[in-house]
Amino acid sequence: MTDMSYLDGNMLDGPLRELFAVDLSGATGRCESCGTVGPMAGLHVFSHAPGLIGRCPACSEVMLRLVRAPDRAWLDLRGSTYLQVPLPMDQPYPRPL
Amino acid sequence: MVSDPTPRWYDCRVGIVSPGFQGRPRSAEPALPPGQYLTEDFPVLSAGPTPRVPLDTWEFVVSAEGGAEYRWSWNELMGLPQEAPTVDLHCVTRWSKLGTNWQGVSLDTLLEGIDTAARYALVHSYGGYTTNLPLDDLRGGRAWVAHGYDGGPLPAEHGGPARLLVPHLYLWKSAKWVRGIRLLVDDKPGFWETAGYHDYGDPWREQRYQGD
Ligand SMILES: [Zn+2]
Numbered sequence: 691m692t693d694m695s696y697l698d699g700n701m702l703d704g705p706l707r708e709l710f711a712v713d714l715s716g717a718t719g720r721c722e723s724c725g726t727v728g729p730m731a732g733l734h735v736f737s738h739a740p741g742l743i744g745r746c747p748a749c750s751e752v753m754l755r756l757v758r759a760p761d762r763a764w765l766d767l768r769g770s771t772y773l774q775v776p777l778p779m780d781q782p783y784p785r786p787l
Numbered sequence: 788m789v790s791d792p793t794p795r796w797y798d799c800r801v802g803i804v805s806p807g808f809q810g811r812p813r814s815a816e817p818a819l820p821p822g823q824y825l826t827e828d829f830p831v832l833s834a835g836p837t838p839r840v841p842l843d844t845w846e847f848v849v850s851a852e853g854g855a856e857y858r859w860s861w862n863e864l865m866g867l868p869q870e871a872p873t874v875d876l877h878c879v880t881r882w883s884k885l886g887t888n889w890q891g892v893s894l895d896t897l898l899e900g901i902d903t904a905a906r907y908a909l910v911h912s913y914g915g916y917t918t919n920l921p922l923d924d925l926r927g928g929r930a931w932v933a934h935g936y937d938g939g940p941l942p943a944e945h946g947g948p949a950r951l952l953v954p955h956l957y958l959w960k961s962a963k964w965v966r967g968i969r970l971l972v973d974d975k976p977g978f979w980e981t982a983g984y985h986d987y988g989d990p991w992r993e994q995r996y997q998g999d
Contacts, residue, residue, distance in 0.1 A: 736833060
């Protein structure tokens with residue numbers, strides 16, 4: 691297996707849909723390590739591993755770890771500063787107090 | 788209701804799954820840890836790109852809890868007493884591979900003469916991977932820095948130039964591309980241990996995930 695052994699972040703759609711009500715396929719993330727902002731679909735995902743590892747396409751640091759047990763899942767986002775999730779305009783939303 | 792106990796986000800069935808297992812009578816089939824299947828392949832698992840570490844810059848560093856560092860270059864590692872363990876491998880993704888042949892240096896040799904009261908070890912690798920285990924599990928002829936496999940140099944995809952080999956624990960503890968070990972007074976969980984996997988990882992007690 692070579693350095694090209696990763697998949698693109700689109701493969702995260704299904705696994706993340708299992709955890710979240712919102713669709714994260716259109717989300718944007720910021721790399722904690724290098725500050726690059728980009729689509730989740732742009733992550734390099736290593737899947738031949740005990741979990742899924744999403745790495746920054748710019749600096750290759752780990753931005754996301756996803757571990758699935760039969761009855762539980764862990765999502766580790768310590769390498770991501772934020773996830774920006776697109777939401778529809780026409781829905782009420784909580785405003786800052 | 789879980790119909791398939793296998794984590795489904797990756798395909799761990801890289802190897803041959805054959806209950807018939809040609810070549811050996813059923814009565815001679817060895818016992819496997821619970822939940823494991825036998826493979827003849829050597830599946831490649833990796834959390835990232837394969838690091839390429841030139842031997843002339845490779846080093847292995849043990850740092851004691853007080854800050855003292857003990858370093859070995861590649862040539863110094865080769866100058867230490869060499870062992871050739873034959874061991875069984877058990878990966879948490881459920882494959883087991885039996886009777887694998889390695890060449891390397893025992894951690895007993897490397898830790899000899901290092902003055903420490905630490906009870907824990909945090910192993911770190913070229914490429915950034917980490918994993919933790921009790922220091923005692925690196926002692927007693929149970930752990931090696933392995934640089935050879937099946938009579939040849941350890942291929943990079945399997946962790947070469949050198950990897951940790953701790954076969955009595957799940958294989959994620961046998962860090963590929965090993966670079967050093969920090970001896971710690973307090974346990975510090977590593978890459979997978981902070982993301983749901985078990986802190987110790989004994990395959991015979993099926994310690995896969997936290998709380999198992
Ligand atoms: Zn980055």
